[in-house]
Amino acid sequence: MRCTNGIFVDTGAFLAMLMPDDQFYGSADELWKKLESEKIPLFSSEPILIETANFLIRQQNPYMAAEWIRNSLDSKEIRWLQPSKDDLRNASSYIVKFSDQCISMTDAISFSLMKRHNIQHAFSFDRHFSLAGFKLN
Numbered sequence: 368m369r370c371t372n373g374i375f376v377d378t379g380a381f382l383a384m385l386m387p388d389d390q391f392y393g394s395a396d397e398l399w400k401k402l403e404s405e406k407i408p409l410f411s412s413e414p415i416l417i418e419t420a421n422f423l424i425r426q427q428n429p430y431m432a433a434e435w436i437r438n439s440l441d442s443k444e445i446r447w448l449q450p451s452k453d454d455l456r457n458a459s460s461y462i463v464k465f466s467d468q469c470i471s472m473t474d475a476i477s478f479s480l481m482k483r484h485n486i487q488h489a490f491s492f493d494r495h496f497s498l499a500g501f502k503l504n
Contacts (some may be wrong), residue, residue: 373426375502376445377483377491378413381411381419386427398504399492403444409490412448412480414473416440430432454479461499470495500501 369412383395402409416439423432439445450458458475465475481489488504489496497503 372485373410373446374402374488374490375398375477376411376415376488377411377477377489377496378415378418378422378478378494381415381435381439383421383492385431395490395492397407402468402490409445410448410480410484411445412450412477414450414476416447432479437473442443448480448484450476450480454483457482465495465498466497468498470499474499 379391380395380399383389383391384399386392388396416436420432420436423435436466440447454476458472461478462470462472463477472491474495477489478496478501481487481501486501488502490504493501494503
């Protein structure tokens, strides 16, 4: 796998790895193991952490969410990116550009962060990343 600048991990990938009954669990687990074995740098963002935690709180349980938050923040494998005000402004441009696709603010922030950090690949099951010009893995 050629991800020279790393790979950005989206909410759907985290959720697929956490929930064995998820339709993407098998492929997510397999890709995660491959990324770890190849030591590909992993990135995600605070908005992704919040979106994932909110889903876990509502759909699973708060204890699972709290444990996942602590483990994720303590992880040496993932670098958590924080959006700047410029990233938020740029995100608004993505929202307008893809207004016919109804992308989320979290996705738009992800695109801005990926562009700023020159990350071309996303560990995601969300087609919006490919629409924005990124490669899905």
